[in-house]
Amino acid sequence: MSQSSSPQLTIRPATFPPDKETVARLFLAYAQTLPISLAFQDFDAELAGLPGKYAAEVRGTVFLAGMAASQPTIGCIAIRPFYHTKSATPSTQTKVCELKCLYLTPSSRGRGVAKMLLSAAVQRARELGYEEMLFHTIASMTAARRLYEGYGFEEIERYYERIEGAVFYRLGKRKSRLISFGV
Numbered sequence: 593m594s595q596s597s598s599p600q601l602t603i604r605p606a607t608f609p610p611d612k613e614t615v616a617r618l619f620l621a622y623a624q625t626l627p628i629s630l631a632f633q634d635f636d637a638e639l640a641g642l643p644g645k646y647a648a649e650v651r652g653t654v655f656l657a658g659m660a661a662s663q664p665t666i667g668c669i670a671i672r673p674f675y676h677t678k679s680a681t682p683s684t685q686t687k688v689c690e691l692k693c694l695y696l697t698p699s700s701r702g703r704g705v706a707k708m709l710l711s712a713a714v715q716r717a718r719e720l721g722y723e724e725m726l727f728h729t730i731a732s733m734t735a736a737r738r739l740y741e742g743y744g745f746e747e748i749e750r751y752y753e754r755i756e757g758a759v760f761y762r763l764g765k766r767k768s769r770l771i772s773f774g775v
Contacts, residue, residue, distance in 0.1 A: 601705065603712045606654040606668075608643040615642055615654050618668040622695035627730060628755060645672040651689070651720045655712045657696070657705050667696035669709040671717050674726055689717050691727035694736065706739055714743075714763065724764040726751060731759045
């Protein structure tokens with residue numbers, strides 16, 4: 593899958609193991625932008641075990657946004673099956689996925705790349721048979737919240753243990769104009 597707003601930009605699924613280091617670097621950069629620690633999610637183990645919950649075999653995907661020339665990889669987004677608890681192993685038939693780690697390098701923000709990454713993730717979720725997409729973000733991340741809300745995500749009640757300052761969202765089913773990701 594490749595989408596482009598200019599001849600230089602491509603969005604593609606990451607391949608493992610070749611892209612493992614790049615994905616880990618972008619996920620770590622994402623985590624460093626947050627005002628909270630991701631230790632409660634076993635983030636270090638997740639990085640070490642990539643692709644892990646994002647593997648194609650378990651219906652996950654990581655997308656990379658790349659630019660030609662001097663800065664080849666500028667961002668990422670990921671989807672994975674929704675895990676109700678840390679130890680849960682979802683069935684391959686689960687209809688709910690979770691959006692994770694939308695990140696762009698600071699110099700690449702404000703150019704529509706985040707929306708393109710989000711569109712790629714939603715399209716892939718549809719292709720994988722998911723009917724709902726969940727995610728959470730930090731309330732103070734207003735630009736990200738505007739992006740998600742503009743795309744049709746609706747704020748919902750918490751579905752994870754308490755994360756201070758988090759806001760939870762859903763796309764698909766119930767009241768959304770994007771039933772089953774019908775974008």
